[in-house]
Amino acid sequence: MAEHPAYPVGLRLTGRRTVVLGGGQVAQRRLPALIAAGADILLVSPSATPSVEAMADSGELVWERRRYAEGDLEGAWYALIATSDKAANRTASAEAERGRIWCVRADDADAATALTPATGRSEGVTVAVLTTEVHDRDPRRTAAIRDILVEALGDGTLAVPSVGVRPDEAPRVRPVALVGGGPGDPDLITVRGRRLLAEADVVIADRLGPRDLLAELPPHVEVIDAAKIPYGRYMAQEAINQALIEHARQGKAVVRLKGGDPFVFGRGMEEAQALTAEGLPYTVVPGISSSISVPGAAGIPVTHRGVAHEFTVVSGHMAPEDDRSLVDWAALARLRGTLVILMGVDKIGRIARALVAHGRAPDTPVALIQEGTTAAQRRVDATLATVGETVRTAEVRPPAVIVVGEVVEVGDTAPAAPGTLT
Numbered sequence: 135m136a137e138h139p140a141y142p143v144g145l146r147l148t149g150r151r152t153v154v155l156g157g158g159q160v161a162q163r164r165l166p167a168l169i170a171a172g173a174d175i176l177l178v179s180p181s182a183t184p185s186v187e188a189m190a191d192s193g194e195l196v197w198e199r200r201r202y203a204e205g206d207l208e209g210a211w212y213a214l215i216a217t218s219d220k221a222a223n224r225t226a227s228a229e230a231e232r233g234r235i236w237c238v239r240a241d242d243a244d245a246a247t248a249l250t251p252a253t254g255r256s257e258g259v260t261v262a263v264l265t266t267e268v269h270d271r272d273p274r275r276t277a278a279i280r281d282i283l284v285e286a287l288g289d290g291t292l293a294v295p296s297v298g299v300r301p302d303e304a305p306r307v308r309p310v311a312l313v314g315g316g317p318g319d320p321d322l323i324t325v326r327g328r329r330l331l332a333e334a335d336v337v338i339a340d341r342l343g344p345r346d347l348l349a350e351l352p353p354h355v356e357v358i359d360a361a362k363i364p365y366g367r368y369m370a371q372e373a374i375n376q377a378l379i380e381h382a383r384q385g386k387a388v389v390r391l392k393g394g395d396p397f398v399f400g401r402g403m404e405e406a407q408a409l410t411a412e413g414l415p416y417t418v419v420p421g422i423s424s425s426i427s428v429p430g431a432a433g434i435p436v437t438h439r440g441v442a443h444e445f446t447v448v449s450g451h452m453a454p455e456d457d458r459s460l461v462d463w464a465a466l467a468r469l470r471g472t473l474v475i476l477m478g479v480d481k482i483g484r485i486a487r488a489l490v491a492h493g494r495a496p497d498t499p500v501a502l503i504q505e506g507t508t509a510a511q512r513r514v515d516a517t518l519a520t521v522g523e524t525v526r527t528a529e530v531r532p533p534a535v536i537v538v539g540e541v542v543e544v545g546d547t548a549p550a551a552p553g554t555l556t
């Protein structure tokens with residue numbers, strides 16, 4: 135039976151009886167995929183791992199707490215035999231053979247009529263790897279190949295060529311991807327963000343975020359610089375919106391690559407609204423926001439047990455006395471937790487004065503982290519009383535995240551510098 139390689143197939147198990155014998159580690163690993171396939175699962179086993187028991191408790195399968203008995207496979211389309219009793223496995227396997235039920239054996243793959251491939255998923259496809267070796271089925275090898283494929287699909291290094299448009303076909307409009315690129319370190323973009331970047335025809339990128347990733351893009355990819363340097367050169371939001379709309383209409387794969395998370399002071403929703411107004415779809419890929427990750431990279435937790443039970447992220451773009459500001463600085467001064475200020479380098483002196491004037495202690499620690507998570511990361515410490523002066527003398531420049539609160543002082547040791555891990 136084992137002289138030919140197995141024939142690969144995908145089973146449609148929705149609503150179809152699947153019998154699992156044994157509730158141990160093998161069942162625990164295989165059951166989630168059977169549940170996801172919608173199988174009607176009967177588990178027969180005197181005991182089960184806590185995870186398998188939880189699946190039974192939540193109604194995802196029916197568990198009969200007893201040993202296997204002949205006849206249990208009746209009506210099944212598929213069986214997974216994984217008990218610790220070899221004799222029972224053999225009897226069940228013979229029952230499956232007689233009943234023409236495809237069956238997997240955890241203890242003896244050669245005696246089984248079906249083999250479980252090493253499987254993984256990445257963005258809409260299932261990768262299933264089966265060996266063609268009939269005498270040496272090392273599961274580590276198929277698992278390793280599966281891992282390579284899933285990882286490469288996930289991070290875009292194995293890019294799927296976009297499906298071409300026939301000349302008589304109208305261009306297919308793809309959702310514009312609003313991708314959060316993370317704080318700057320190219321390793322801190324999400325797997326999905328990286329994949330979409332690898333598949334893009336057009337990338338509209340900000341000044342902040344993982345700029346290094348742009349260098350990896352193939353030459354045919356059009357990169358549009360939407361750099362908005364504070365108080366300097368900028369590309370108006372309207373122009374960015376128009377570029378997104380025009381390229382999406384041409385059926386191109388468009389990525390709007392933004393620093394941090396698209397919806398944290400990122401104007402992501404304005405872009406989404408502009409696309410929606412034109413009837414164009416969009417998708418959002420969340421990113422790691424600098425508001426939490428940059429303090430973290432500098433050894434500052436935004437919360438810490440017994441020190442801060444809240445953190446507030448606030449824009450320091452407008453001075454506290456500016457009528458257009460929507461920030462209630464008096465209320466923030468009354469909070470005991472951590473205050474994280476983005477875009478606040480220019481106004482931090484006035485912000486600190488407002489916080490002290492409304493009751494926050496002048497000796498409250500403050501840390502400014504410039505260009506966090508990049509090779510140029512730099513941390514400068516001060517207090518609310520001194521930060522206005524310190525920011526000038528230490529020549530702190532944007533982009534910087536400013537952290538106000540006792541958490542600044544809880545870290546005893548600084549983490550390894552960014553870039554030393556790779």
Ligand SMILES: C[S@@+](CC[C@H](N)C(=O)[O-])C[C@H]1O[C@@H](n2cnc3c(N)ncnc32)[C@H](O)[C@@H]1O
Pocket residue numbers: 317318342343393394395396397398399400422423424425428475476477478503504505506507508532533534535536
């Ligand atoms: C327009 S906001 C965008 C925030 C972004 N959407 C996020 O979630 O991180 C830009 C501000 O984010 C902060 N910022 C972003 N990346 C940073 C980094 N790598 N180091 C320090 N601050 C950063 C700075 O305060 C900068 O002025």
